[in-house]
Amino acid sequence: EPEVTQTPSHQVTQMGQEVILRCVPISNHLYFYWYRQILGQKVEFLVSFYNNEISEKSEIFDDQFSVERPDGSNFTLKIRSTKLEDSAMYFCASSLMNTEAFFGQGTRLTVV
Amino acid sequence: AQSVTQPDIHITVSEGASLELRCNYSYGATPYLFWYVQSPGQGLQLLLKYFSGDTLVQGIKGFEAEFKRSQSSFNLRKPSVHWSDAAEYFCAVAPFGNEKLTFGTGTRLTIIP
Numbered sequence: 358e359p360e361v362t363q364t365p366s367h368q369v370t371q372m373g374q375e376v377i378l379r380c381v382p383i384s385n386h387l388y389f390y391w392y393r394q395i396l397g398q399k400v401e402f403l404v405s406f407y408n409n410e411i412s413e414k415s416e417i418f419d420d421q422f423s424v425e426r427p428d429g430s431n432f433t434l435k436i437r438s439t440k441l442e443d444s445a446m447y448f449c450a451s452s453l454m455n456t457e458a459f460f461g462q463g464t465r466l467t468v469v
Numbered sequence: 470a471q472s473v474t475q476p477d478i479h480i481t482v483s484e485g486a487s488l489e490l491r492c493n494y495s496y497g498a499t500p501y502l503f504w505y506v507q508s509p510g511q512g513l514q515l516l517l518k519y520f521s522g523d524t525l526v527q528g529i530k531g532f533e534a535e536f537k538r539s540q541s542s543f544n545l546r547k548p549s550v551h552w553s554d555a556a557e558y559f560c561a562v563a564p565f566g567n568e569k570l571t572f573g574t575g576t577r578l579t580i581i582p
Contacts, residue, residue: 361512392570400572413569448512454567456520457503458530460513464528 359383361461363444363449368378369467370439378434380449389432390423390450390458393417396420406432439468470560471496475573477580480552484511490545490576492560502543503561504534504572513559519543555580 362381370440382389391403404414406424423435434449436443446465450458470497482488494500497546505513524536534545541580543560556576 363512371520390570397488399574400561400570402569402571405568415569419532455565457515457518458570460505462512463512 359459361449361451361459363447363461363464365459365464366462367465367467369469371421372441373438373467376436376439376466378436378447378466380434380451381430382432382449382451382460383453383459386451386453386459388412388452388455388458389424389426390452391434392448392450392460394448395442395445396402402457403434403447414418425456429446436466439466471500471564471571471579473562473573475560475576477576478574479577479579480492481579481581484552485549488545488547488550488578490558490560492543492545493541494543494560494562494563495541496564498531499538500562502534502536502565503563504528504532504543505559505561505572506530506556507559507575508556516545516558519548535557550578550580552572552576552580552582563565567582 364379389406394400404418407411421437425433446463448463449461452458474493503518504516519526519536525547547582557575563569563570
């Protein structure tokens with residue numbers, strides 16, 4: 358069964374460092390998303406991406422965040438200068454026709 | 470703005486017993502509704518979804534949910550739980566398809582023998 362894969366599963370980074378979280382969506386999907394879940398809190402929408410551009414973003418997704426689909430298969434989330442409050446589980450998701458989203462296993466980001 | 474409320478933070482059920490997890494939403498029109506499950510160390514797996522039509526929807530793993538417009542609810546049910554159902558369950562809503570899902574805080578389900 359096709360699945361969304363995310364790497365790494367756990368990333369530890371120092372405050373102020375740049376980090377790139379990687380995702381390989383399901384191959385024929387057209388819509389891509391990033392969500393995050395701070396420990397003990399609800400899953401929150403960050404950004405959606407379609408046709409090589411951001412279609413919607415939340416207030417969390419400020420200038421420190423960017424997304425890219427560099428090669429037609431990967432979908433990345435970059436955080437330019439990480440802060441302690443960026444520590445969270447980050448989920449990538451993809452969907453074919455803007456219907457049901459398939460989520461990856463998540464990347465746990467720890468900022469120290 | 471849409472919102473989702475899952476009033477039960479933690480529910481404990483005996484194996485073989487029936488289950489109902491509650492979900493209430495707030496949205497101006499009929500939203501698209503979803504239930505996801507997250508097992509420890511795993512990602513979010515879609516259990517079922519409601520877009521339109523029959524208000525009782527069937528999902529995977531023997532789960533079903535009923536959309537009640539008058540109560541703004543989308544409760545998840547299972548007639549007989551199995552130990553493997555122990556997980557965190559999230560209700561979610563979206564205004565169109567699944568663009569920008571809004572999640573509830575989740576209900577943690579514990580199964581006792």
